Amino acid sequence: MAKPVGPACNLRCTYCFYREKKAFFPDTFAPGPNPRMSGEVLEAYIREFIAAQPGPEATFEWQGGEPALAGLDFFCRAVQLQKKYGQGKRISNSFQTNGTLLDDDWCAFLARHHFLVGLSLDGPPALHDVFRVDAGGNPTSERVLSAFHRLREHQVEVNVLACVNAKTSQEPLEVYCFFRDQGVRFIQFIPIVERMPDLKAKDLGLSLAGPPSLKGDNEKPALMPWSVDPEDYGQFLARIFEKWVGTDVGKVFVMNFEWTLGAFAGAGPGVCYLAPTCGRNLILEHNGDVFSCDHFMYPDFRLGNILTDNLADMVDSAFQVHFGQTKKTALPATCLACEFLFACHGGCPKHRFACTPKGEPGLNYLCQGFQLFYRAAAPAMERMAELLRQGVPVAKITSSQ
Numbered sequence: 402m403a404k405p406v407g408p409a410c411n412l413r414c415t416y417c418f419y420r421e422k423k424a425f426f427p428d429t430f431a432p433g434p435n436p437r438m439s440g441e442v443l444e445a446y447i448r449e450f451i452a453a454q455p456g457p458e459a460t461f462e463w464q465g466g467e468p469a470l471a472g473l474d475f476f477c478r479a480v481q482l483q484k485k486y487g488q489g490k491r492i493s494n495s496f497q498t499n500g501t502l503l504d505d506d507w508c509a510f511l512a513r514h515h516f517l518v519g520l521s522l523d524g525p526p527a528l529h530d531v532f533r534v535d536a537g538g539n540p541t542s543e544r545v546l547s548a549f550h551r552l553r554e555h556q557v558e559v560n561v562l563a564c565v566n567a568k569t570s571q572e573p574l575e576v577y578c579f580f581r582d583q584g585v586r587f588i589q590f591i592p593i594v595e596r597m598p599d600l601k602a603k604d605l606g607l608s609l610a611g612p613p614s615l616k617g618d619n620e621k622p623a624l625m626p627w628s629v630d631p632e633d634y635g636q637f638l639a640r641i642f643e644k645w646v647g648t649d650v651g652k653v654f655v656m657n658f659e660w661t662l663g664a665f666a667g668a669g670p671g672v673c674y675l676a677p678t679c680g681r682n683l684i685l686e687h688n689g690d691v692f693s694c695d696h697f698m699y700p701d702f703r704l705g706n707i708l709t710d711n712l713a714d715m716v717d718s719a720f721q722v723h724f725g726q727t728k729k730t731a732l733p734a735t736c737l738a739c740e741f742l743f744a745c746h747g748g749c750p751k752h753r754f755a756c757t758p759k760g761e762p763g764l765n766y767l768c769q770g771f772q773l774f775y776r777a778a779a780p781a782m783e784r785m786a787e788l789l790r791q792g793v794p795v796a797k798i799t800s801s802q
Contacts, residue, residue, distance in 0.1 A: 405471035407687035424606040500548030510557035524576035635773030651796030674749035680725020732759035
């Protein structure tokens with residue numbers, strides 16, 4: 402995942418965990434224009450990333466901050482370099498954005514080059530605008546919705562990335578029905594969980610606690626007020642699932658449900674945080690630095706720099722392999738005995754700061770929510786998995802409700 406402008410963003414979303422990482426680049430983020438990945442870093446990244454792919458495809462993911470701040474010319478150059486170093490591979494691009502900078506020129510470019518766009522939208526304006534505001538504290542929902550419809554007009558493939566926080570978690574059907582009525586066909590619900598800064602975070606100049614595996618993180622800091630409650634998160638997914646499975650299977654694709662169905666069908670979860678191990682989703686910062694993960698962008702997890710170190714070597718380094726395997730080896734006994742281990746595999750390591758009822762460390766904070774949702778969805782998931790085994794479209798389940 403490449404971050405062409407690093408943590409720079411034109412919005413000031415209250416719950417953002419990444420914008421504060423500008424503290425790691427004091428020279429770059431001095432007063433003045435936003436930083437941008439240099440042509441040298443961009444070319445090295447594209448060349449090495451394509452060369453490192455063992456199969457016939459190479460998928461580039463562009464994120465931020467807000468990647469559109471890099472400018473349209475930057476991405477035109479990126480596409481040119483992908484063609485130059487393509488080696489006959491199929492090249493695809495995904496682009497995660499808040500949408501507020503996307504005009505017709507941007508949308509035409511994204512359509513022409515078949516970019517998959519992940520658009521950040523939390524729900525109807527009254528819920529979206531609680532936390533997603535611009536630098537002046539103004540609401541952004543109108544601009545984001547305008548971007549969504551402009552992208553649709555240009556026939557760009559769009560997924561909505563919706564954060565589930567302390568507010569939106571209280572209105573699951575309002576959120577889901579709003580998306581459905583707006584014409585959204587692909588939705589991903591992302592739980593927001595952040596903690597108050599611990600000593601390590603304060604030493605680094607940050608306002609949020611880092612992942613629990615950071616050295617010195619032993620204070621068990623309290624949660625930030627916008628974080629979603631585990632039970633609320635589970636109820637949020639369960640309520641939407643009940644609505645979706647009754648009316649919208651095959652019409653609206655909720656990725657959280659798709660991943661769960663994959664697990665029940667024995668095909669795997671399809672996303673890193675629900676996989677048995679991790680460590681393959683590294684990030685490239687604007688200056689060429691490579692880190693273990695988007696959620697582990699801290700000095701302790703810096704693997705090297707694209708200009709001086711080989712990308713494949715960084716991915717396969719002993720440190721990174723151990724990082725990825727620890728997701729599995731550090732599971733508490735409670736998780737190993739759980740009936741739903743096959744579906745969540747302990748969740749994201751960033752959220753493993755809770756303790757089991759027996760006092761074991763390393764339990765995912767959202768465990769209760771995951772279990773609540775899986776129990777509610779299991780009967781329908783098992784029926785859909787059986788339909789898949791029979792070669793029958795899973796949408797048939799709707800007619801049997």
